[in-house]
Amino acid sequence: MTSATLLRRITDYAARADPYPLYAELRRTPVARQEDGVYAVSTYWEIAGLLHDPRLSSDPRNRVPTAGEEDILEEEQGLPPSFLRLDPPEHDRLRRLATRPFGPPDSPRRVSDMRGDLARMVSGLIDGLRDRERADIVEDFAYPFPVMVICKLLGVPHEDEERFHVWAEAIVAGLDPGEEGEGPAERRRAAQRARMELGRYLAGLIEDHRRAPGGDMLSALAAGHGDRERMSPLELVVTAVLLLIAGHETTVNLITNGMLTLLRHPDALRRLREEPGLAVPLVEELLRYEPPVQLLPQRTALADIDVGGVTIPRGAPVWLVLASGNRDPRRFPDPDRFDPGRTGNEHLGFGGGIHYCFGAPLARLEAQVALTELARRLVEPRLVTDPPPYRRNPVLRGPRHLPVAFDGCVP
Amino acid sequence: MPAADGSAEEFRRRGHAVVVGASLAGLRAAETLREEGFAGTLTMIGDEPHEPYDRPPLSKQVLLGRTGAGDTLLPRRRALEARWLLGTAATGLDLAGRRVRLAGGEEVRYDRLLIATGTRARPWIKETEAALDGVLTLRTGDDAARLARRLDARPRRVLVIGAGFTGSEITSACRERGIDVTVAERGPAPLVGALGGVVGAVAAELHHAHGVDLRCGITVTALEGDPAGRLRCAHLSDGTTLEADAAVVALGAVRNTEWLAGSGLAAGPRGVACDAGCRAFDVHGIVTDDVFVAGDVARSPHPLFGYQFLSLEHWGNAVAQAEVAAHNMVSPGPERRPHLWLPAFWSAQFGINIKSVGVPPMGRELAIVQGSLAERRFAAVYGHQGRVIAAVTFDHGRWLPFYGRLIETAAPFPPDFAQVDRAPGGPRPIPAEFPDPALPTHGPTVTLSGYAPSERRVTFVPARV
Incomplete structure (x- = not known):
């Protein structure tokens, strides 16, 4: 089997439930050129090195489009790229501005102050399962919870969820490089249209918040910060789109993957029930073992880069397969074992370098609160089907549904 | 009694480890000893009455009133089962008798000793x-x-x-x-x-x-x-x-080595000299096998920097060196590791995050490779004899591991390649402008005495302050 077909097999839907044996195969060639010119990097130290390598760009405008990718620059006709797809200095400026109402140094308590809200939301959702013996962890819990959180944080009315849910789905599908369905090009165009729609919706909302500010992030971003630099109205809309999507499409998978993993490892589930403090290392292990973002397919080499005995040529697209690096035996002893107490767990689950997950502190807290409460309150939970049905997307990977049976809930 | 014969296994099972210095390096070393299966007796000696605490916040959050000075206790990695002698300064060392003297006159015997007494603030001269x-x-x-x-x-x-x-x-x-x-x-x-x-x-x-x-x-x-x-x-x-x-x-800081005066160890104002395996040198330059050193007080040769003896007052160095020292205390010769930590530190001031890797003062020239000095956000790379020897970032710290790799691989200086946020016109080397190293220092000296090989001795002469 050549590595060219290997990456295709990984993005193929058949591999979605368990891509890890294919990642192990991929790691035999740490930096593997694919037949379409993509370089797949699959080992820990090589990925970690490239995440901090200034010769690697996240800006699609630096890409020499490969066959079938000619449309990639069409994005310029829609909304401009968010900071996720920009390089410094633009990236640094926008991310710094977005951080002001979210984290240190200006807002060090924003996330920790949400703990009470998070606990109330989780309690409410689990209360809703009280009289049931079956639930879909995705529909009944892991999807609604992060949406409530991101709505509260940004100041987006929760009742608009039906509207932006459709756009969010289309935007996330645009990240899917797989050949199935209508194909990546058509999905990217659909994503672009959805981004415009969502942007229009959020632009209206931002205007409302400017007139009548609340304690939320959009109000803070719209108001600016005294006489310090601020985002332009268009940058604000683009950033709001990014935060809304990233805030609710990844945490769903983190929580769902978490529950699935716990149900497959009853010892870990029992330990979490008995010692809730375990939630902290357990969520880190989850981010290593089943990361919601499996790979970063959007980087481009700006210069020839020697890595892992291979020269990635200038202009080549580079895929960083985070989920594979997380299972690299050269970095993690016994990497295929789920060990909730694992120490020295510097996983790649949140990426690394300047694009390290913006919402990481919030995602961690959400997963810790959610999994601790699910473990504590559901009586004898068990999987109904294993593996569960998965979403198509190989980048943001997670179950579409996670049916579980249980014998009621404790208060 | 174990250890004299170098029996690591015997020491691991039944030995007595004494750690002098109960701050970051001492604590992490003690934890590593237990982590690596040390089952013997462990004694922790510290001159401050407090449990081990973290110092970086003291000049930042504590002064801003965001954290109390007593609220920076170091997180514990594991239970230690140690005897703690806090508020008790070590005042002397008897190398031959393997004893540490304490301020109260008590003596503590050891099989293996770790010196992690760190530094103190240099007091006002008058x-x-x-x-x-x-x-x-x-x-x-x-x-x-x-x-x-x-x-x-x-x-x-x-x-x-x-x-x-x-x-x-x-x-x-x-x-x-x-x-x-x-x-x-x-x-x-x-x-x-x-x-x-x-x-x-x-x-x-x-x-x-x-x-x-x-x-x-x-x-x-x-x-x-x-x-x-x-x-x-x-x-x-x-x-x-x-x-x-x-x-x-x-x-600046003064190294806490006065208690070792006359002990026969190579200890003085510049710290306690040790080999890359953290074993202390005696005053003759012969390595000991039961006295180890870690943290700010240590001075050890680094292969990457011409085997120069570096003493680093860096948080990360204290942790890494403590772990190596503890590992080597309980390991037989072939399993011992060198302390090869790449020097790195950070600072936060005026809203700017400053980070550094390598040894900037070794650099004669520097080149701005990302960002710009004018914007006060940049990555500067320092060159020494045609290779990259250090890097400093202002609000650009996320890239630092990359520059660390350039130092480790002795990459040519100035580095020049297409990269994000490249300084306009590319990197141009300019003098780094370090002060003249020929200025007098507080360094100690030694004198040689004796004629026959068996009589040749080194005498340590403290610096004249």
Whole structure:
């Protein structure tokens, strides 16, 4: 089997439930050129090195489009790229501005102050399962919870969820490089249209918040910060789109993957029930073992880069397969074992370098609160089907549904 | 009795490990000993009465009033099952008898010893002036509590003596609290000793932009008190007088090695010399096998930097060296590891995150490879004999591991390749502008005596202060 077909097999839907044996195969060639010119990097130290390598760009405008990718620059006709797809200095400026109402140094308590809200939301959702013996962890819990959180944080009315849910789905599908369905090009165009729609919706909302500010992030971003630099109205809309999507499409998978993993490892589930403090290392292990973002397919080499005995040529697209690096035996002893107490767990689950997950502190807290409460309150939970049905997307990977049976809930 | 024969296994099972110094390095070493299966007796000796605590927040969050000075206890990695002798200074070492003498006269026998006594703040040179109410230093939690209380009392002006990292962080905290500050720095710019004049000039701009009264090329010649013994003013070398309610002496650190005087170890003002495996040298330059050193007090050769003996006052170095020292204490020869940590540190001041890898003062030239000095956000790479020897970032720290790799792989200087945020026109090497290394230092010396090979001896001569 050549590595060219290997990456295709990984993005193929058949591999979605368990891509890890294919990642192990991929790691035999740490930096593997694919037949379409993509370089797949699959080992820990090589990925970690490239995440901090200034010769690697996240800006699609630096890409020499490969066959079938000619449309990639069409994005310029829609909304401009968010900071996720920009390089410094633009990236640094926008991310710094977005951080002001979210984290240190200006807002060090924003996330920790949400703990009470998070606990109330989780309690409410689990209360809703009280009289049931079956639930879909995705529909009944892991999807609604992060949406409530991101709505509260940004100041987006929760009742608009039906509207932006459709756009969010289309935007996330645009990240899917797989050949199935209508194909990546058509999905990217659909994503672009959805981004415009969502942007229009959020632009209206931002205007409302400017007139009548609340304690939320959009109000803070719209108001600016005294006489310090601020985002332009268009940058604000683009950033709001990014935060809304990233805030609710990844945490769903983190929580769902978490529950699935716990149900497959009853010892870990029992330990979490008995010692809730375990939630902290357990969520880190989850981010290593089943990361919601499996790979970063959007980087481009700006210069020839020697890595892992291979020269990635200038202009080549580079895929960083985070989920594979997380299972690299050269970095993690016994990497295929789920060990909730694992120490020295510097996983790649949140990426690394300047694009390290913006919402990481919030995602961690959400997963810790959610999994601790699910473990504590559901009586004898068990999987109904294993593996569960998965979403198509190989980048943001997670179950579409996670049916579980249980014998009621404790208060 | 184990260990004399080098039996690591016997020591691991039944030995007595003594750790002198109960701060970051001492604690992490002790934890590593247990982690690696050390089942013997463990004694921790520390001169401060407090449990091990973290120091970086003392010059930042604590001075801003966000954290109490007593609230920075170090997180524990595991239970230690140790005998703690806190508030007890070690006063002497008997190498032949393997005994540590304590302040109370008690003696503690050891099979293997770890020295992690760190440093203390260099005091103001004139004792009577140092004793004035309002003259402070910053090294310990108690120091930080005193300084924080002083800042709470809204002093009209604080004088910071010395613009190294600690001095600059204190200055930054004062300005953030709206307190007027004058800084007296002997060199031409802040941070000049650590980062050179080019980067120092940016630090000077930061001081000015934040309303600091920065006076470079100036020394404080005297501190003057009122009849009640309170600091009133400072006399400066340019003949001027400055009124101040408080003066913080931030002139670097002194290594805590006095207790080792006469012990026969190669210990002095520059620290305790040890090999790359953290084993202490005796005064003859012969390596010991039962005395180990880690943290700020250690001075060890680094292969990447010409095998020069480096002593690093870095948080990360203390942790890494402690782990290596502890591992080597319980491991037989072939399993021992070298301490090959790439020097790295960080600082937060005036809203800027400053980070460094490698040894900037070894660099004769530097090149700005990302961002720009004018924007005060940049990555600067330092060159030494045609290769990359260090890198310093202002608000660009996420890229630092990449530059660390360039140092480790002896990459050519100046590095020149297409990259994000590349400085316009590419990197152009310029002199890094470090102060003249020929200036007198406080270094100690040794003298040789005897003629026959069996009589040749080295005598350690403390520095003349």
